Amino acid sequence: MVNRKHILGGLLALLAAGVAVAAGADLGNTQKQATNWTAIAMFGIFVGVTLFITKWAAGKTKTAADFYTAGGGITGFQNGLAIAGDYMSAASFLGISGLVFANGFDGLIFSIGWLVGWPVITFLMAERLRNLGKFTFADVAAYRFAQTPVRSFAATGSLVVVAFYMIAQMVGAGQLIKVLFGLEYTYAVVMVGIIMMMYVLFGGMTATTWVQIIKAIMLLTGATFMAVTVLFQFGFSPEALFAKAVQVHSKGDAIMSPGALIKDPISAISVGMALMFGTAGLPHILMRFFTVPSAKEARKSVGWATTWIGYFYILTFIIGFGAIVNLVQNPGEFYVGGEIAKGLKGGGNMAAVHLAKAVGGDLFLGFISAVAFATILAVVAGLTLSGASAVSHDLYATVFKKGQASSEDELRVSKITTICLGALAVVLGILFEKENVAYMVMLAFAIACSANFPVLFMSVLWKDCTTKGATIGGFVGLFAAVALTVMSANVWEAVLGNPKGSAPFPYSSPAIFSMTLAFFTIWLVSILDNSEQAKKERALFPDQLIRSETGLGASTASSH
DSSP states (O other): OOOHHHHHTTTOTTOTTTHHHHOOOOGGGOOOOOOOHHHHHHHHHHHHHHHHHHHHHHHHOOSHHHHHHGGGOOOHHHHHHHHHHHHSOHIIIIIIHHHHHHHGGGGHHHHHHHHHHHHHIIIIIIHHHHHHOSSSHHHHHTTTSOHHHHHHHHHHHHHHHHHHHHHHHHHHHHHHHHHHTOOOHHHHHHHHHHHHHHHHHHHHHHHHHHHHHHHHHHHHHHHHHHHHHHHHHTTTOHHHHHHHHHHHSTTGGGGGSSOSSOOSHHHHHHHHHHHHHHHTTOHHHHGGGGGSSSHHHHHHHHHHHHHHHHHHHHHHHHHHHHHHHHHTTOHHHHBGGGOGGGOBTTOGGGHHHHHHHHHHHHHHHHHHHHHHHHHHHHHHHHHHHHHHHIIIIIIIIIIISTTOOOHHHHHHHHHHHHHHHHHHHHHHHHHTTTSOOHHHHHHHHHHIIIIIHHHHHHHHHOTTOOHHHHHHHHHHHHHHHHHHHHTBHHHHTTTTOOOTTOOSBOSSOSHHHHHHHHHHHHHHHHHHOOSHHHHHHHHTHHHHHHHHHHOTTOOOOOOO
């Protein structure tokens, strides 16, 4: 029905982890629309409220612990909402509903993949992270190992993931604002960069957390309203909604069966692994577990996060089918030139935004547009904070200063890094304006599941893991994920311009190979390592196990 390129590319690089699977589209395609003053006013209110919160948070942000983790003083419920706010990106909202709009049932693989990652975190990670760590996931991975090599790897893994994810978010923000608000791309990217730096620089984790909580509430409210109005049209019968969608969609019954988006089983498994285990290796998500006062609150926060995220992904499915029913029958208003063959105005990812206008008029369209932009701001703030902590805490304080840096020095380096990361994000966002960056989020998830997750998993749960095993295995996973992604059709053909069908790596995601290779390398190098250092590390495992399971000796919340 609609050209697949439009569906998957359009404005969002964001089409999170798997969208690269489906197509190579050019993000420079979006057309600037008329200025939407309702959306700008609503977004202005959001920024005003959150900057006021930032001013309040700045008064509470005195130490490195306050800056990185809000002093460990966030409750489980608040942290659950903030994690949901950090995780429910514009990719999830616009991307998944756009995929469902185009492919029906097949779009669900992304919602399911991202949701299923959370039980992995709940049962394997959350409690142990909180008990062993202080500010970053490297604290956990390097607990019993030589600090310099493991932290150097962890900081590298974090920064690479943050960089790819950030470019995708910034390009997405620019294209989104061009379409929704009618602002120029460059102004949009600079504005996102400046507002995000204000949140992080002055308010640290406290401000970032509240920005994410407010954004999560706005997004859940807006998505709920859209889903309820769609179901109301069909007497709250999902069956009637699906039947009508099959009737009006050009693919007919095919939208209710799998196979249109991911063609072969290996790609399906590989994409699923990247989505699931990548979640457990994203530095900005892992960092949120250090903001709660205890392991019990960490568990509670994952429970709440899983609840909100699961609910949200059900809504995106209803919104996608609602868009099929409402938009296809009104091509004059929502399609380029009023012709379905030319695709949706603004590209396939605009399905949810057009549906907002169809069910709630211009006022609700303004609200959803502001929510989509607020979503990007919240995610970029979380990413910047995790990148700053990797540089200041892992590299500066531990590797360069050998743990002798004062809290004030560490805080100063964090803020300098935040400015550098913000400026870099803006510059890269502008440079990549017309590039196909959809593969970048896929690459971020592939690296997270192939490098960060195996090292974290093996260092915490396997007694024979050693420094050499963790470091070498982690770097092998990282390089394998990058190399295989470059050799896949999404980059080899779509970005590098090689002939169609020439990509050396035939699958959509490298995860099934690169993650397996990382685990195997960690295991092999560790069992072959019989050095004195390795013996000491194995002897320290029982102490680590006791602390990870019980929390004895874990860092506590700071008092304010």
